[in-house]
Structure formats: structure tokens, C-alpha cells
Amino acid sequence: MNVILRIAAFAIVFLLGIGVIIVLRRLQIPARVRKAEEFLKDGDHLKASEIIKLILEKNKDYVPARYVRARIQMVQKQYVLAIAELNSILAIKDFDKHVKEVELHYHLADLYGETQQYQKEIDEYRKILNFNSDDVRANHRVGHALFKRKNYREVKDYLMKAFTIDPSLTDCLHPLGISCYHLSDYDNAENFLVKAVEVNPELFEAQYYLGLIYNGKRDHETAIRMFESAKKDSRYFVKSLQRLGEIYYENGINGKAIEVLEQGIGKIRGDDEESLAYRYLLAECYEMENKISEAVYHWEQIVKINSDYRSTRMKLDEYNRILNDENVKLIFDTSLEELQPLLVELVSGLNYNIISKHEVSNNEYYFKAFNIKRINEPPIIVYFNRTTREITEGQILNFQKKITAEKCKSGIYITTSKFSIKARSTASNKMIELYDSAYLSKAVERIRSKIQKK
Secondary structure, eight states, rough: HHHHHHHHHHHHHHHHHHHHHHHHHHHHHHHHHHHHHHHHHHOOOOHHHHHHHHHHHHHHOOOOHHHHHHHHHHHTTHOOOOOOHHHHHHHSGGGGGGGHHHHHHHHHHHHHHHTOOOOHHHHHHHHHHHHHHTTTHHHHEEEEHHTTTHHHHHHHHHHHHHHOOOTGGGGGHHHHHHHHHHOOOOOHHHHHHHHHHHHHTTTHHHHHHHHHHHHHHHHHHHHHHHHHHTSSSSGGHHHHHHHHHHHHHHOOOOHHHHHHHHHTTSSSSEEESSHHHHHHHHHHHHTTOOOHHHHHHHHHHHHHHHHSSSTTHHHHHHHHHHHOOOHHHHHHHHHHTTTTTHHHHHHHHEEEEEEEEEEEESSSSEEEEEESOOSOOOOEEEEEOSSSSSSSSSHHHHHHHHHHHEEEEEEEEEESSSHHHHHHHHHTTTTEEEOOHHHHHHHHHHHHHHHHOO
């Protein structure tokens, strides 16, 4: 009986000993994980990794240890390994007893962002929003991630929520402004972009879009200032120059437009739509300045790439006609002041005697004159327009208004170009005589021959 009691007592003690050992070991594991976390915090990744490795060799699915291993990998920028580790934790049963699920999704979102897996980053933040739709960080990060993908409508929704909850997130202003611009919400776009530039004056992209907004509002002075600043960013250098050129061209300041556009001509690629549009605008500016050789050069460059681009082929043929006609080319190569004797001869050749001269622009001039053979008749206006562009019906109507304002009988319109069909019809109804480049070429040839004989 005593023997039996001794054996039973021994068994109980033995089992209690094993239980104590097991409990102690179980208590040791969390303590060792905490020790690994301390090493991780102190930057001793090697010691932290050694401890975690020993723990996982005995219990490969121990979530706290695996979570520490994932954090070590993140600190060491082993992003792919960290992503795999965190996803493995999510697959372990009851993992959320040891670590919050939302915390794992935060880490995964950051890691996907670091590895430029933007769709997966967005997916993780959306999972976070399932826990709390007002999560500022998630709304903020989803908005920025979507901005990289130019998903402007959703950018506006997410960032507006983040910024409304936390107005200190001023980095929302820039993407919000650009998103609103692309959604045609120009008032909010201007508001956000102005505030963004106030926070960071070197946000050149924001200034480029502000330039577009002010240009649309016809506030050219402010638009010019924005584009001048935006061109400091290489991404917006050519784009800003083109916008500046368009403003100057629209306002008839063609010399300034040429000066601006020439700065970027060496930067354009040459074979895409934007480059062709850039060169086309520059050629038009030279055309308006009647610098035919320069315009022809750029038309030729365009035709080499795309012969069907706009009306380039037709323009090039017309310009080559001018360049090949010495008499018309002389008019373009000579200043308007130096052309005065020639113009006087032209008017005289039409049997008119000039009584006054009026300069309209660098390329337009008009004379009031009497008919030599009918002195008692009211005066007429002789209008000279040096241009390569076809004269339109509108220009003839404006000329008629000038005739009426000057109390003249009728008028003569002389140009280095041609007249549209409607312009000819209108002139006929208004009793206005028209003389185009064909007449002008012959008239100049006669005058030059006359001068040479003298």
C-alpha cells in the first residue's frame, strides 16, 4: 500500500513538474518575443532575427514572432519578403487574437506603395475603410494613390473627406485642385491651387494649371505670370512656352510670341501631336510677321512628319509661290517705310493722287486719294495689306466701315494674298475694287522696269 502511494505521489509530482516546465516555456516565448522587439527598437536587427528564428523553428505559425519578423524585413527594406510574411499571417487561424487586422493592412498598403504596386495599395486602404469609412489616413492615401493613376473623380471624393476631417493635410490641396480642373470644376480648382501655391510657392504644376484657368477667364496678365513660373519645371517648360505663345499670338503680339516659342523649339520631340501643334503655332506667328522664309522652314518640317497636318501642305505651296515671285518677295523683304515710294507709284498707276497717308500696323497702310481724271468726285480709300493669308469677308466689311467713317465714295483693296469667294462677292456689292498678288506682281515688275530705265 505504501509503495502504491509513493508511486502515485511520484507521478503527481512528475506531471506537475512537466506542467510547470510547459508553462514556463510558454511564458518564455512571449518574453523572448518582447526581447526581440527591444533589439528591433534599438536597431540590432541581427539579434532580433536570431531570437525570432529560434522561436519559429519550434512553432512556425506563432503570430507574434512572425509579425516581428515582418517588421524586421520592413526596416531592412526587404519589401517583397515582408509582403509575403504579412499575407501569411492573415491566412493563419485566429491571427487577430495577437495583432489587429487593420494594422496588417496598413503595413501592406505602405509596402505596396513602396514597391509601386498602386492598385494593391489602393485595395489595402479600401479594406481599411471597411473598418472605418472616416479613417483619415486611408482616405488620404487612397486619394494620393488614385491621383498617380489620374482617377480624378475618386481622388476628389477621398481627398475631400480627408481634408475636411483634417485641414492640416495641406498636401491634399494640389491633387484636389488638378482633379477639380479635369472635372471642369474650375472655381474649386482655382481655390485649391491658389492655397497649394501659398503653402509651397514651388508647386510649378499647380501654377501651370492656374495659368490654364486664368487664360480661360481671359485674365492674360495673371496667366502669363503663372506660365512664366511654371516653365521652371522641365515637365512644363515646353507646355508653358506654348501657352505663352498662344496668348501673345491671340493678342497680336507676334514678335513676343516668336521670342517665347523659339526658346522651346529644340526641346520638342517633333513627331507627336503636341510637337506639331507647337511648330505650327510658331510658323503662324512668323506668317503674321510676314517672315516667309522662317514660316516656310517650319511648314517644311511639319510636312516631313505629317503632310496632311492641318492646312500645312496648302500653306507651303502658297508660300513657295511667294518666295519664287521676286516682285512679291520684294514687298515682304522690305519694311513698310521703305515701301512708301513703291506704294505711291501703285496708287498713281491706278490714276489716283494721294492726299493723306495712315499707318494701321506694320503690314497695313491706307491712303485717301482723288481720282486724277475726276477731280470733283469725293475721295476714295486705297487700302494695302501685306499678308500671306486669304482676305476674308469680315475684312472687306471692316474696310467698308472705314470708307464710311472717312466719308469717302468707295475704296480699293490691294493685298499680297488672295480674296475669298465671299470677300469678292461682298466687295462687288459694296463697289470696292480688289487687286490681289497676281496684279501686284505685275504692277511691281512694271514699276521696277520703269525705275531701271531711268
